[in-house]
Amino acid sequence: MLVINPPIVIASGVGGFGEYMHFIPPEYVGAYTLKTITYKPKSGNPPPRMRAGEFYILNSIGLENPGIERFLKDVKKGEFNHLFEKVKVIASLGGESKDEYLKISERFSEISEKFEAVEFNFSCPNVEKGGLSIIENKQEWRDTLRLIRETLPNTFLIAKIGMEGIFVEKAVELIKTEGWDGVTLINTIRGLHMDAGRNYVVGGLSGPILKPIALRMIYEVRKHFEDIFIIASGGVYTAEDAKEYLDLGADAVAVGSALFKDPNVVEKIVKGLSDRITRE
């Protein structure tokens, strides 16, 4: 069983590989999800990679990461020990195909005991292969979920999904049927930012614009599934935002883009949740 207390998680992607712990006292972090590691190293998408509007941030990072072999080496060398000593750490894994998802699971099994949980990214909208596209073929995705479960039998498995490609309730039904423990809802959703000169950037939308959409997804999933662990994600900037998700049945709430506005936002959110944390 995964216990996240306080119920606030640093979201994958925005949080990088722990850099925000420079700013946040560890007692305010329930868990820290690292940036997605893929089977092969990825240099990410060409610039520009980020733009923002009044209510949204759009990113097109493209899962830039050093790949699983380098990650394994770094973890074994102790490069992340400073993080493991301070907070619960959730790994995030991804790949470009079923085969890569399975291979990365096998490689990750060498270090899985160091992590509280592993979140598999089935929803990145910024890569041509893998990410969101992996769930297009439902049978293949089901097989992928089953085989990962077999490869990591004792790991707390979380599937990070978006709201595209499949109705979220249907996705969670598959995830649960294959024996997974939790879901992170929702990833960014596809968007396009156009500037005054009609130049545009396509990518994944995050920020306040995501909150009503993500709230609905949490509502639907909790309505149908009482016992799946839910990390809610989407437009959390304040303790009030977090409370809305928790009131709908989320077990924890992820903070992502809000860190761009204030690296100390997590401390403020957790202080605003103090009554609930005490009660729990």
Added chain:
Amino acid sequence: MENLILTKKKVLQINEDTFILIFEEDPDFSPGQFVMMETPALVRKPFILGRWMGKTAISVKIRGKGTKYLVFEATQIRCHLPLGNPFVPPNERGMAIVSTASITMASMLNEIYGVEVLVGSRTPLVMKTPFETVVGDNAFEERIKKLDYEWYLISGSIEMEKKAWNILKKRKTEIFLALEEYMGCGIGACKSCAIQTKYGIKHVCTDGPIFRGDELCW
């Protein structure tokens, strides 16, 4: 690196659209490093750090709501700093060629290392500075052609940097360029400020913000 509040002490107008913001606090940083400043927008904005009249200062060119807020409304600004890598001049025989938006950084280089400074501005300055200034694109290009230093640091808009780069790159000199790219975190976590270099993707926040000209794909 810390998350703190800077209190605006004084605002000086340099030209039509650029202002120097001088702060009361005196945080520790080096020339070349930058600060991420909070505005009403969702993402903090990067500004290269410097000094003016012996105090911590930044130059802000008005571009939109966020920069107007910093110049005309904000009194206490939440920010994190120092970010990026310090710039250490190779020797004394170089020059910083800067727009007014980088004048405080150049002033700090001058103060610490005695680096000479040339300021390029599209519009006339409305305040006196201790540095040579050229106004307008043509005057800027003509002045650049006559320069004779061992190295140059160029910091300004992309158009200005490319103008100076295209003239100076033909010479056997070292050229350094301060780059701007949209930034999310400023601390190396989000990977949004990527630039393409001859050696692959690099990030303005952790590899820069000042790069060697010969590694850029310009």
